[in-house]
Amino acid sequence: MKRGKGMKFVGDSRIPAEKQKFIPKDYSEYPGRTEAFWPNFLLKEWLVGAVFLVGFLCLTVAHPAPLEKIADPTDASYIPLPDWYFLFLYQLLKYEFASGPYFVLGALIIPGLAFGGLFLAPFLDKGKERRPHKRPITTSLMILGFVAVFWLTYEAAAHVDWEAKAENNKPELPSEVEIDTSDPGYAVFEKSCMQCHGGELEGGAAAPTLIGIDYSVDEIKDIAVNGIGSMPANQFQGSDEELQQLAEFIVSVNEEQE
Structure with missing residues (x-):
């Protein structure tokens, strides 16, 4: 008899000598179930989801959703x-x-x-x-x-x-205009309006653009004092002369754009 034949060595008597492999249950015994959830069924779900995602991305590239103008x-x-x-x-x-x-x-x-x-x-x-x-x-x-x-x-x-x-409803992007910073109305605009309407009169989240508007000097003066839409009244704080300079400045910018 050879030495060690028939003998099994383990480091701990509590550990079984032969480790049993995990064998999933036979799902065919359940009605309507023919395969294991992991990895068979889940892998198929991932593949279907990936195909759908790629197809959807191709559709969005071929037919992009149209943008609309600013509210x-x-x-x-x-x-x-x-x-x-x-x-x-x-x-x-x-x-x-x-x-x-x-x-x-x-x-x-x-x-x-x-x-x-x-x-x-x-x-x-x-x-x-x-x-x-x-x-x-x-x-x-x-x-x-x-x-x-x-x-x-x-x-x-x-x-x-x-x-x-x-x-x-195509977005109407304002064209580039040159702002005359030496105009006295620009200093009034910078002090009273720039925070909401932007340094280039382009507007922002709090206020619309002032480029491309069709208002007269008197209408702009009235809006600056009495407000319009979501713009509350009494936003302009200045003298009548400054109000006149502000309105003329905004009108001149729009006239140069035309």
Whole structure:
């Protein structure tokens, strides 16, 4: 008998001599389940998601969303529209049962029940069956949800001339103009207006641009004192002479642009 034959050496008697490999359960014994979740099923989900993401990115590159001009609170003819993924809710609020006195029903209750049911679905339906025809209630509700979203989105989009809307709402970027800093009105502008309207009259988050506006000297003086839109009154603090210089300066800048 050879030395050591039939003998097994371990460092700790509590460690088994033969380590058993992890063998996943045979999922075929469960109805509708034929493979392990990790890594088989999850890997397929990742692949499908990656293909969808690449396709979606290609679509956004080929057909970019049109930009719109800066919001103007004085333009009462502008009709705002939500993004395409909210158009179905926008269309829902057009119906009598979800608008007017029933606005809360259309804006909160119906969407809340729909999204709440979708969120609670995994907790309410714990059946092991995965085949759609074996789960008629869940399948029917999901099909109903898809049909409702697609139909409402189609109805909302069909009544909008998207090309005309994009053409009318193109952003109007101010052209480059030279500011005469020696003009006495510029000193008044720098003291009273530059903080909101920018050093080049380009505007900002707090105020619109002053380039491309069509106002007379008297109209600008009235706006500076009494305000307009979201601009409150009494923003200008200065003498009548400074107010005149400010208005003439703004008008002269726009005349040079033309």
